[in-house]
Amino acid sequence: MTHNVVFLDRDSLPVPVPVFSFPAHCRDYPATSLEQIVDHAIEADIVISNKVPLSRETIARLPRLKLIAIAATGYNHVDLEACRERGVAVCNIRHYGDHTVAEHALTLMLALMKNLPAYQRDVAAGVWSQTKQFCHFGAPIREMRGAVLGIVGSGGIGSQLAGMARAFGMEVLFAERKGLAQAREGRVPFGEALARSDVISLHCPLTDETRGMIAQPELMAMKPGAILINTARGGLVDEADLVAALKYGQLGGAGFDVLSVEPPAPDNPLLKARLPNLIVTPHVGWASGEAMGRLAAQLVDNIEAFVRGEPANRLV
Numbered sequence: 001m002t003h004n005v006v007f008l009d010r011d012s013l014p015v016p017v018p019v020f021s022f023p024a025h026c027r028d029y030p031a032t033s034l035e036q037i038v039d040h041a042i043e044a045d046i047v048i049s050n051k052v053p054l055s056r057e058t059i060a061r062l063p064r065l066k067l068i069a070i071a072a073t074g075y076n077h078v079d080l081e082a083c084r085e086r087g088v089a090v091c092n093i094r095h096y097g098d099h100t101v102a103e104h105a106l107t108l109m110l111a112l113m114k115n116l117p118a119y120q121r122d123v124a125a126g127v128w129s130q131t132k133q134f135c136h137f138g139a140p141i142r143e144m145r146g147a148v149l150g151i152v153g154s155g156g157i158g159s160q161l162a163g164m165a166r167a168f169g170m171e172v173l174f175a176e177r178k179g180l181a182q183a184r185e186g187r188v189p190f191g192e193a194l195a196r197s198d199v200i201s202l203h204c205p206l207t208d209e210t211r212g213m214i215a216q217p218e219l220m221a222m223k224p225g226a227i228l229i230n231t232a233r234g235g236l237v238d239e240a241d242l243v244a245a246l247k248y249g250q251l252g253g254a255g256f257d258v259l260s261v262e263p264p265a266p267d268n269p270l271l272k273a274r275l276p277n278l279i280v281t282p283h284v285g286w287a288s289g290e291a292m293g294r295l296a297a298q299l300v301d302n303i304e305a306f307v308r309g310e311p312a313n314r315l316v
C-alpha cells in the first residue's frame with residue numbers, strides 16, 4: 001500500500017528529513033494557514049505537523065487520516081481526545097533535545113542572575129565611559145552557587161537542567177503538581193517551591209491542567225526578586241501579570257523562549273515591555289543543528305513504526 005504523507009509546516013524543521021523505506025507519496029508545504037489545513041491534508045493518511053493546529057473540527061473533515069506525527073515534543077496544538085474518538089493515532093518526538101533546551105534555560109538563568117542585558121544596555125549607551133572608576137555598577141549581580149532552583153516538570157528537560165544546576169552548586173527543588181496537597185517523595189509542594197526558589201523554571205506540557213498555572217497570585221507567592229524561566233509553553237504564564245510583577249519589582253527577572261501566541265503580535269505584553277530584566281528568545285530553545293537532526297530521524301522512525309503496525313512514542 002502506498003501512503004500519502006503530508007508535512008504541513010516543513011519550513012519549521014530546516015534540516016534534511018530521511019527518506020521513508022515504505023512506498024509513499026510525500027508532499028511538503030512550507031507552511032499552512034488555518035484556512036489551508038483541510039485543503040492541504042485532505043488526501044493524506046499521515047499528516048506531519050510541528051505547530052499547525054489540528055482541532056476537533058479539522059480532524060472531522062479529514063476522513064482518510066490515520067496518523068498525526070507531531071514533529072515536536074509539545075502536543076498542545078492537537079486535540080488528542082478527538083483523535084482518540086476518531087481512531088486517529090498520534091505520536092510525538094521525545095528526548096531529542098533535552099540538554100539543548102536545558103542549556104537554553106540555563107543560559108537565560110545565568111544572563112539574568114548576572115543582569116547581562118542591563119549591563120550591555122549601559123555599555124552601549126556610553127555609561128561605562130563616563131564613570132570615575134574602572135567599573136560601572138548598574139544592577140545587582142548574584143551567584144549561582146547556593147541559589148535555589150525550583151523546577152516544574154521533572155521529565156527529560158527538567159531532569160537535565162537539574163544536573164546542570166547542581167554542577168553550578170545550586171540547590172534543586174522539584175515542585176509537586178499544583179493543587180496536590182501531599183507532595184510525592186523527592187518533591188516539595190508547589191507553593192513551597194515558589195516561596196523558596198531564587199529561580200523557577202517551567203518544564204511541563206501545556207494542558208487544561210497547566211494553562212495559566214502562573215498568574216498574579218503565584219507571582220506574588222514567589223520569593224521577592226526571584227527569576228522566572230519559561231522554555232516550555234507560553235500559555236503556562238499570564239503575560240500581563242508577569243510584566244506587572246517585573247515592573248513593580250516583585251520579580252527580579254524573566255527569561256522566556258515561548259509566548260502565548262506564536263508568532264506573537266507586536267503588541268504582546270512581553271514584547272512591548274522592553275525591560276532590561278526580561279529576555280525573550282523566539283522559540284529556539286530546541287533549535288541546535290544536532291537536536292533538529294535527531295528530531296528528523298525520530299520523526300521518520302515514528303512513522304515507519306506506525307506503518308509496520310508497531311507503537312512508537314504514541315500519545316493516542
Ligand SMILES: NC(=O)c1ccc[n+]([C@@H]2O[C@H](COP(=O)([O-])OP(=O)(O)OC[C@H]3O[C@@H](n4cnc5c(N)ncnc54)[C@H](O)[C@@H]3O)[C@@H](O)[C@H]2O)c1
Nearest residue numbers: 073074153154155156157158177203204205231232285286
Ligand atoms: N522551547 C523549546 O524549544 C521546547 C523544546 C522541547 C520541548 N518544549 C516544551 O517543554 C515541555 C517539556 O518537555 P520534556 O521533553 O521535558 O517533556 P517530558 O514529557 O519529558 O516531561 C514533562 C514532565 O512534565 C510533567 N507534568 C505533566 N503535567 C504536569 C503538571 N501539571 N505539573 C507538573 N509537571 C507536570 C510530566 O509528568 C513530565 O515529567 C514540552 O511539553 C514542550 O511543551 C519546548
Ligand SMILES: O=C(O)[C@H](O)CO
Nearest residue numbers: 050071072073074286
Ligand atoms: O515541543 C517542541 O519540541 C518544541 O517546541 C519545538 O517544536
